[in-house]
Amino acid sequence: MKRPYWALLALSSFVISPLASATRPRYGGTLTVDLTPAWTTLEPSESEALTPLVVETLVRINERGEPEPDLAVNWQHDADRKRWRFSLRSKVTFHDGEPFNATTAAPALLAALKKRYGEVKVTAGGQTIVIQSERAMPDLLSELSLSRSAVFRKTEQSALIGTGPFRVTKWEPGRRVSLATFDDYWNGRPYLDSVIVNLGSTRTNADVFDTPFASARRILPERTRVWSSATRELIALKAANIHPLLLRALALCIDRGPMVSVLTQRRGEAAFGLLPQWLSGYAFLFAATPDVARARQMLSQLTLSPLTLSYPANDSFARSVAERVALNARDAGINLQPVQGVNGNVHLVRWPLESRDAASGLARLFATLGISERPESLYDAERTVLDEGRVIPLLYLPAVYGISPRVHGWDAAQKQGPFGLHLENIWVEP
Amino acid sequence: MSFRAKVFLSITGTVVLAVWIVAGVVSTTVTKSFERREAQRTATLVSQFRREFDRRGADVVRRIEAIANSDAVLRIGVNLSDTAQYYSEAQTLAREQSLDFLELVAPDGSIISSAEWPARFGYKENWLTQPVDWKAQGIFLRLEALADRPALGLITVRTVKAGDGLLYIAGGQRLDKDFLDSLPATEGLRLQLFTDFEFMPAVAAPLIQEVARQPREITRTTSDATTTAIPLFGRDRQLMAVLLVENSRAELASLKNYIQSTALIVGFAGVLLALALSFWTASRVTRPLRQLASSVREVSGGKWDTRAAIESRDEVGQLAQDFNRMTEQLVEQRDRMIQAERVAAWRELARRLAHELKNPLFPLQITIENLQRARQVSPEQFDEVFRESTSTLLAELDHLKTIVGRFSDFAKMPAPQVEPMDLNQIVNDVVKLFEAQINAPGRPRVETTLHLADNLSLVSADPDQIRRALRNLVLNALDAMPQGGTLAIRTQNLDGKVALEVSDSGEGLTPEECERLFTPYYTTKQHGTGLGLAIVQSVVSDHKGTISVQSEPGKGTTFRIELKA
Numbered sequence: 001m002k003r004p005y006w007a008l009l010a011l012s013s014f015v016i017s018p019l020a021s022a023t024r025p026r027y028g029g030t031l032t033v034d035l036t037p038a039w040t041t042l043e044p045s046e047s048e049a050l051t052p053l054v055v056e057t058l059v060r061i062n063e064r065g066e067p068e069p070d071l072a073v074n075w076q077h078d079a080d081r082k083r084w085r086f087s088l089r090s091k092v093t094f095h096d097g098e099p100f101n102a103t104t105a106a107p108a109l110l111a112a113l114k115k116r117y118g119e120v121k122v123t124a125g126g127q128t129i130v131i132q133s134e135r136a137m138p139d140l141l142s143e144l145s146l147s148r149s150a151v152f153r154k155t156e157q158s159a160l161i162g163t164g165p166f167r168v169t170k171w172e173p174g175r176r177v178s179l180a181t182f183d184d185y186w187n188g189r190p191y192l193d194s195v196i197v198n199l200g201s202t203r204t205n206a207d208v209f210d211t212p213f214a215s216a217r218r219i220l221p222e223r224t225r226v227w228s229s230a231t232r233e234l235i236a237l238k239a240a241n242i243h244p245l246l247l248r249a250l251a252l253c254i255d256r257g258p259m260v261s262v263l264t265q266r267r268g269e270a271a272f273g274l275l276p277q278w279l280s281g282y283a284f285l286f287a288a289t290p291d292v293a294r295a296r297q298m299l300s301q302l303t304l305s306p307l308t309l310s311y312p313a314n315d316s317f318a319r320s321v322a323e324r325v326a327l328n329a330r331d332a333g334i335n336l337q338p339v340q341g342v343n344g345n346v347h348l349v350r351w352p353l354e355s356r357d358a359a360s361g362l363a364r365l366f367a368t369l370g371i372s373e374r375p376e377s378l379y380d381a382e383r384t385v386l387d388e389g390r391v392i393p394l395l396y397l398p399a400v401y402g403i404s405p406r407v408h409g410w411d412a413a414q415k416q417g418p419f420g421l422h423l424e425n426i427w428v429e430p
Numbered sequence: 431m432s433f434r435a436k437v438f439l440s441i442t443g444t445v446v447l448a449v450w451i452v453a454g455v456v457s458t459t460v461t462k463s464f465e466r467r468e469a470q471r472t473a474t475l476v477s478q479f480r481r482e483f484d485r486r487g488a489d490v491v492r493r494i495e496a497i498a499n500s501d502a503v504l505r506i507g508v509n510l511s512d513t514a515q516y517y518s519e520a521q522t523l524a525r526e527q528s529l530d531f532l533e534l535v536a537p538d539g540s541i542i543s544s545a546e547w548p549a550r551f552g553y554k555e556n557w558l559t560q561p562v563d564w565k566a567q568g569i570f571l572r573l574e575a576l577a578d579r580p581a582l583g584l585i586t587v588r589t590v591k592a593g594d595g596l597l598y599i600a601g602g603q604r605l606d607k608d609f610l611d612s613l614p615a616t617e618g619l620r621l622q623l624f625t626d627f628e629f630m631p632a633v634a635a636p637l638i639q640e641v642a643r644q645p646r647e648i649t650r651t652t653s654d655a656t657t658t659a660i661p662l663f664g665r666d667r668q669l670m671a672v673l674l675v676e677n678s679r680a681e682l683a684s685l686k687n688y689i690q691s692t693a694l695i696v697g698f699a700g701v702l703l704a705l706a707l708s709f710w711t712a713s714r715v716t717r718p719l720r721q722l723a724s725s726v727r728e729v730s731g732g733k734w735d736t737r738a739a740i741e742s743r744d745e746v747g748q749l750a751q752d753f754n755r756m757t758e759q760l761v762e763q764r765d766r767m768i769q770a771e772r773v774a775a776w777r778e779l780a781r782r783l784a785h786e787l788k789n790p791l792f793p794l795q796i797t798i799e800n801l802q803r804a805r806q807v808s809p810e811q812f813d814e815v816f817r818e819s820t821s822t823l824l825a826e827l828d829h830l831k832t833i834v835g836r837f838s839d840f841a842k843m844p845a846p847q848v849e850p851m852d853l854n855q856i857v858n859d860v861v862k863l864f865e866a867q868i869n870a871p872g873r874p875r876v877e878t879t880l881h882l883a884d885n886l887s888l889v890s891a892d893p894d895q896i897r898r899a900l901r902n903l904v905l906n907a908l909d910a911m912p913q914g915g916t917l918a919i920r921t922q923n924l925d926g927k928v929a930l931e932v933s934d935s936g937e938g939l940t941p942e943e944c945e946r947l948f949t950p951y952y953t954t955k956q957h958g959t960g961l962g963l964a965i966v967q968s969v970v971s972d973h974k975g976t977i978s979v980q981s982e983p984g985k986g987t988t989f990r991i992e993l994k995a
Contacts, residue, residue, distance in 0.1 A: 258552040262514040323549035323577060338577070 025409060029428040030194045033421070034209040038200030040173040042160040045148035048352075049210075049399070050197060052420040053179060054095075055150035055162030058086055058109075059141050060417060061356030065279070067141040071100065071151060071163065072129075081136045088127045092186040094153060095167035102129040105151045112149040113140075142360035147420065165190045165424035175199055191409075191427035207404040207428060208421075213264055213317040213397060223405040228267045230418040231276045231396035234351040235321055237309070238369070238391055242345060246302055246334070247389025249295040250346070252288070253332035254325055259395055263320050267400055271393035274365050274382050280358045282379070286386060286393075295332040306335040310344025321394060322348050348394075356418065405429075433719075434712030441707050445700025453693035457686055464682045465656070471619055472658050472675050478613050479621070479673065483584070486609070487569030490602045491586045493527040498588040498599045506534060506542070507592040513542040520545040520601075530604040531574050531583045537595025545601070547576055558598045564589055571605065571662055571670040573625060581606065582625045582662075582671050605671070618678040623662075625671045638672045645669050655679050718746040722753055734761045786833045790826040797822045836961060843965070846892030846972050853889055853896070853928055853993070854882045857919050860900045864908070874914030881920040887995035889928050891973050896993075899969040902962040903932040903989050909955055910936030910987060928995050933988040939981040947979055966991075 039047040044055050058072035072086040092100035102124030109129070110122040117137055123130040131140065143149055152162040159171040163186070166179035179195040198206065204221055211226065220226065239247055256270035269276060272286035309326055311318040322338040325348070329336040336346065351368065355361045362378045369391065371381060385391050403410050406429040416422035497503055502523060506516050513536060524532035524545035532545040539559040544550045564587040573580040585602035603609075610621040624630050627642045637650050637659045645661040656677040664670040718741055728736040734757055738750040797819045804815035861878060868876050907917050915935035922929045939947065939954070946952050948967040953960035970977040970991050981987035 262517045262551050265514055265517075320548060323547075326577065327547075327549045327553075 025191055025427045026429075027189075027191050027427070028193050029191075029430060030196060031192050031208065031407065031423060031426070031428055032206040033195060033197045033423075034201035034203050034206035035197060035199055036202060036210055036212050038174045042168065042171060042177065044150040044152065044160075048147050048354075049420050050177065051147035051150060052164065052417065052422050053166045053195065053424075054160050054164045054168060055147070055152040056164050057146070057150050058088075058105075058144045061142060061145045063356070063415075065356050065358060067145065070145075071105070072144075075141070077140075081138045081140070082133055084131045084137065084140055086129045086131070088129060089186065090127055092163050093184055094163055095161050095182055096153075096155070097184075098153075100151070100163050101127055104153070105129060108151050108153065109144075109149065113143070115148075116143055139357065139360045139363065142355050142357035145356070146354055166192075166195055169194075185424070187424070190424040192423060195423060204402060207407050208410075209402045211400045211402050213268070213400070220402050221404075224402045225405070226267075226400060227403050227410060227414070228398040228400045229414065230278055231269055231398045232353045232418055233397040233399075234271055234274065234276075234353060234365075234393060235318070235395040235397060236271065236274075236349055236351065236391050236393045237325065237346050238349050239346045239389065242307070242389075243302060244388050245298050246304070247392065248387075249298040249332055250329055250334060250336075251386075251389050251392045252298070253290060253292045253295040253334070254328045254392065254394065255290040256394060259321060259324055263317070263324065264395060264397060267398055269396040271396045273386065273393060274391065275353065275358055275361055276396040279353065279356065279361060286383075290328070292328075292331050299333050304334060306337060307346060308339045308344035309336045309346045309348060310339050310341045311348040312342075312350065313340045315350075318348050318350065325394070353396075354419065432712075433716050434708050437711050438704055438708035441704035442701050445704055446697050449693050449697045449700060453689055457689050460685055460689065461682065464679075464685070468656055468677045468679075471616060472656075472677055475613070475616060475619055475621065475675055476658075476660060476673075479610075482609070482613055483605075486603060487584050487586070490529070490584050491569055493529055494532075494586050494588050494599055494601050497523050497527055497529075497532070497601065498590050503534070503590055503597065503599060507590045507597045510536060510542075510592050510597070513540075516543050517551055518548065519543045521548060524601065527601075528603075529601045530581075531585065532599070532601035535598035535600060537592055537597065542597075546574060546581075549577070550575075555598070555600070558587060558600055562587075564598075567665070569602075571664040572602075573664075573670060574602075580625065582623065618681055620674075620676040620678070622674040622676065623671055624674065627672075634674060638674070641672050642669060651679075653679065653683070715746075718742065718750060722746070722750055725753060725757075729757055729760070734764055783837075787830065790829045790833070793826045794823060797826070839965075843968050843972070844895075846895050846969070848890045848892055848973075850888040851891055851893045851896065852886065853921050853930055854886050856893060856897050856900060857882060857921060857930070860897060860904055861919065863901070864904055868908070868917075874912070876908060876911055876914050877916045879916060879918040881918065881922075883920075883922045885923070886921050887923055887928050889993045889995055891993060892969075895969045895972070899966040899991070900930070900932070902966050906962055906989075907932055907934035907936070907987075910934045915986070923995070924992065926995055927992050930991045930993070931988055933986060935986040938983045938985050938987055939979070940983055944979050944981055948977070 035049060037047075037049075039050075041047065042050065042054070044051040056071050058070060059067045059075070060070045062068050069089070071089050071092065073089050075084060075086045077084045088100065088102060088105065094100060094104065098104055106122045106124040106129060109131070110120065113120045113122070113131065117133050117135070119134060121130075121132040123132070131137070137143075150162065152160055154160060160168050165182055165185045165187070167182045168177060169180045170176070170178035176199060177197045179197065181190045181193055183189050201209070203209065204224070211220075237250070256272075260266060260268050260270050270287075271283075272288060273280060273283040275283060277283040309322050311322040319338065319340070326336040326338050351365055353361055354364065359378055362382060366372065366378070366381065366385075369385070371385070386393070407426060408428065409426040413422045413425040416425075500523065502519060506513075506519065516534060520532045520534050520543035523534075524530070530546065533555065534542040534544075535555050535558050536542050537559070539554045539556045541550050541553050541555055567587065569584055569586045572583055572585040574583045574585070582605045583602045584605050585600060587598060587600045589596040589598055591597070606623065610623060613621065622634070624634065624638050627638060630638055634657070637648060637657060641648055641659045641661050645663070645667075647658065647660050649656065649658045651657075656679060658675045658677075660673040660675065661669055662671040662673055718739070722738045725736045725738040736757060738753045740747050740750045740754070801812075801815060801819040804812045804819075808815075857880065861880065867873075868878060904917065904919075911917070911934050916933075918931075918933040920929075920931040920933075922931075943954060948963050949960070952964075953962075966989075967977055970993070973993055975991055975993040977989065977991050979987060979989050
């Protein structure tokens, strides 16, 4: 949507009948969004759902897993992928009016990339930025597409200054963030005038609200529709120092079907691999059916002692999954006692899928497990981890939102990316 | 056993026996009364339990029926095509109706939603799909499976039409400690509920296992408590739990302890009273007797003028009066005997002196008369007769002097000069002194035998006096054997003493002679002064020793002296 036309569009939407206003975009209005997390910081790496509203990255990964230009319009790299040169988009400004260029983008990039690659050199020159490291950075584009690599600045007056479609007008940590549309947004002014995001809220009367699994938001207002994102979280069991046979038996006796249908209300997916099918393309290869009889047979060779299954504190969905796993395990003769915390023999983990790039996503999960593998052997490593039972994937979960009937253009807007909220192309009825 | 001890034991025994009998009777009565009350309390509590059971059961039925008739359940019954959406319905309904258990079960028996174990969705509850008239079944006990351990519940089941089948609503409330705590508390009475017949407290295990084997009410009594085990059945008379009613016997034990301690205190007081009574009685009864006994001991100790106090007119007083009369008579007799003995002694002394002096006086008289006659008849021979007569006179006067000297020596016996001395050496010296006399020609043969102990202990004595005493004994022995015989002298070590025996094989003495042997001036010999053995006794007595004589007529005589080593 280009800026010169927005006023015309607004005018036309004003004169068109109210019936037509439900189907045609209109400018103006305030969107209220209620979210259950009560973030106390607007750091892009923390408040991921809000990140696309305020900040942007140099590149983004599209649905096919390919990098696309965002704040960078093109890039080149040397043969070793140690030196990368990015040409930055021109006529982009930060919310405070400062021009976006290599000099203003470099500090945020340097800070983010240092966390990932260690010693990194970022050289700024006009609209060109050069990123250089002693070691190869084959996944640099994927890294730069993550919210934690977003370009932003902070001042004493403002909690977060980015180049995104909305700017922060008021920040009340843990309670509310007020956003106003950024009229000078390089990709055209958003339809909305403002967005109010209430944090730590469990209400269901906002225009948009998240409905975490096992949340109290079970009964939705009339005509509210539920929208699910692509799966972007893996729930799995992680174990160490347990006999591999016992882990394999545990993996065999878990029936993921009822978990998907009942616990996720069919919004989740059964997980057999580390990455979902939409991301890896090969997840179906790991699919298996539960076999309690075989699990019992395997366990007959072992002397079993009671085990504990820990799950994150104050996470009722994780507790439900853990209790179901314990019940399945009991059928096979494994005494698995669910406990809150992180110190169980087996631990139930929630791993966010942060990247559209499968290799990058897998590498990130392996990094969590302390496994360092070359990109070309990631699949074999995944197979080994799964066969050994070190990780038993259970469910992939999407983000689920309740959408008020006055909100339009939601589905198309979210195609911008699977992570975070994209509100620049939605409009609301008055 | 003294009279006082007997009195003490008699009174003590009587008191203790009486206290023991009273305590036993009281204790038995109290125990029976307590056990009656215990049984009543148990029955009351069990009755309260059953009433509360029924009340809660009715409440559960009402709540489950409310759920069965609720819109939420009716909606589920209408739309069973997607049961997943009802996953948490049971929890909500159970919370609304304050139920601990609630399961919504599909017609095929699979759990749609479970309040007590949410994770069990999809699992089968086949017991519900059996052809049972659940409404008629009413309330029943059932062990409900939970994640950690089964829990006993008051359960009821209702059904709702769901298409061609039935939607089952099974729920209820826990029958647990909270349920028991809701019953009116009765001090000393404790209710416990056991559902696990494998793992239970060791104290209760035997009783519960017995009830599990033979499901009937059983009561056991121990020193701590009376425990009644009541089986609780579920559907089909299946044993679900055992209710233990524990009636503490602490109160009874405390009461018994009180009775025992009171009995002990009373018994102890009785013993003290018995002690005091026995002292008082004994002092009243035995004091005169003890005084009399003391008087008797004084009399036996030589104090013959002792008098017993007469404090009563009873038998003891009469006895004391008789005792005093007896001692008066004894004193009179003793005085008379002393007087008689003194007279006898003077007579004996006079007889001896007369005898001793008469013998030399007669030659003196004859010699002087012979001298007078020679002067008158034959003056020419006077000188010769004078010479012979004066010689005889001098000899007889010497004899008289000797006699007087002996009496004088006896009268002035000196105090012994004590020093350590060897008695064997004294014996050898004395025997050597008498050797010439024993072996004198013409004298009948006397054989001397010495049995002297080796390593004889030294005695502290005056050697001269001991030698003199031994000399007298040897001389006495030789005089006793005018026809010859055997003289035997023995020494031997005794316990802290040394003994000396001088034996002869003479004619021996009669017992009467033995009794008077050491009396001064008493002799059995024609020419004895009667002072020899008196001197021996005097010497031995001065040395704190003892002398005794053993003799029988015809078997000789043995004198035995014992001196301290």
